[in-house]
Amino acid sequence: MQNLVLETIHARRSTRAFSSAQIDTKSLEILLDAATWAPTGMGKQLWQFTAIHNAEKNLELAKTVAKALERGEDYNFYGAPTSILVSYQRDENHAFLDGSAAVQNVLLAATSIGLDTCWINQIRVCCDDPAVRALLRSYGVPDDHIIIASIAVGHGTKTTAPKPRRDGCVRIVE
Amino acid sequence: MQNLVLETIHARRSTRAFSSAQIDTKSLEILLDAATWAPTGMGKQLWQFTAIHNAEKNLELAKTVAKALERGEDYNFYGAPTSILVSYQRDENHAFLDGSAAVQNVLLAATSIGLDTCWINQIRVCCDDPAVRALLRSYGVPDDHIIIASIAVGHGTKTTAPKPRRDGCVRIVE
Numbered sequence: 001m002q003n004l005v006l007e008t009i010h011a012r013r014s015t016r017a018f019s020s021a022q023i024d025t026k027s028l029e030i031l032l033d034a035a036t037w038a039p040t041g042m043g044k045q046l047w048q049f050t051a052i053h054n055a056e057k058n059l060e061l062a063k064t065v066a067k068a069l070e071r072g073e074d075y076n077f078y079g080a081p082t083s084i085l086v087s088y089q090r091d092e093n094h095a096f097l098d099g100s101a102a103v104q105n106v107l108l109a110a111t112s113i114g115l116d117t118c119w120i121n122q123i124r125v126c127c128d129d130p131a132v133r134a135l136l137r138s139y140g141v142p143d144d145h146i147i148i149a150s151i152a153v154g155h156g157t158k159t160t161a162p163k164p165r166r167d168g169c170v171r172i173v174e
Numbered sequence: 175m176q177n178l179v180l181e182t183i184h185a186r187r188s189t190r191a192f193s194s195a196q197i198d199t200k201s202l203e204i205l206l207d208a209a210t211w212a213p214t215g216m217g218k219q220l221w222q223f224t225a226i227h228n229a230e231k232n233l234e235l236a237k238t239v240a241k242a243l244e245r246g247e248d249y250n251f252y253g254a255p256t257s258i259l260v261s262y263q264r265d266e267n268h269a270f271l272d273g274s275a276a277v278q279n280v281l282l283a284a285t286s287i288g289l290d291t292c293w294i295n296q297i298r299v300c301c302d303d304p305a306v307r308a309l310l311r312s313y314g315v316p317d318d319h320i321i322i323a324s325i326a327v328g329h330g331t332k333t334t335a336p337k338p339r340r341d342g343c344v345r346i347v348e
Contacts, residue, residue, distance in 0.1 A: 008179045009211050050347065104275040173224065173314070
């Protein structure tokens with residue numbers, strides 16, 4: 001194929017087991033910068049990318065989310081030492097579109113520099129739970145933002161096999 | 175930087191003027207394949223990627239969308255010869271998330287092979303207009319799908335300057 005972009009698009013996996021080794025700040029900054037270069041509707045960029053770059057704080061967030069959603073004791077963002085929270089101004093038409101494009105940039109950028117990731121949906125669902133919102137506020141996430149997604153980031157401890165692509169999803173009308 | 179993924183994330187632009195030159199089928203297939211490798215919630219992949227790889231049909235779609243939305247006579251997907259429609263099963267929780275990640279894959283894949291693109295939001299808004307839906311049906315887009323986005327694809331005729339990134343969108347909590 002000889003095209004690192006296409007190779008990376010194929011190589012990206014959802015990692016669900018991370019080592020405790022923290023990622024370095026330089027790598028984190030690369031991911032956050034990649035996020036900001038996604039397209040936004042009308043170029044509005046009404047988003048924020050908040051990295052929880054502290055394993056203890058990240059686990060505290062996971063436990064708070066688990067409580068809000070009545071998940072089990074083992075809910076821990078798969079042990080990832082860092083999360084990147086993608087938030088967007090509430091009630092903005094393009095919030096989920098822009099935010100998801102930014103997530104995909106982060107996932108691909110991470111793959112390209114040898115980091116592993118998992119797209120996490122739980123905070124999106126419970127970002128207005130009072131305990132979750134209090135934590136988000138303490139990180140500087142604006143109260144008028146919703147969470148689009150969080151991204152678990154770290155070093156995976158096992159290889160994830162590619163999931164087969166569903167047949168019949170592509171059509172070309174000539 | 176020396177990382178083609180990061181370079182491509184930075185180099186991607188929204189192109190709003192295309193030549194009439196059609197893209198070749200091989201390139202189109204690369205873009206459609208890239209779309210299918212985006213992540214999906216629970217791995218469901220309840221999407222379809224439908225390419226309108228015919229300038230006349232693509233213009234007919236633009237004109238039908240323009241009529242539905244009372245846009246001007248000059249609405250023509252910026253003259254792009256091809257559109258890729260990203261659709262997803264209606265009422266699926268992850269539809270906009272998964273679909274937007276797939277769009278971003280297409281935008282980056284296109285940039286990496288020298289094609290230009292623009293993320294188009296209008297069909298999303300009017301995909302249930304009767305005339306628009308009739309056209310979508312004629313392309314094989316399932317009636318129980320909504321349009322997440324369309325992507326204008328072709329060869330740009332002018333360079334788009336990068337839009338400055340908004341300040342203060344990134345926070346790191348240590």
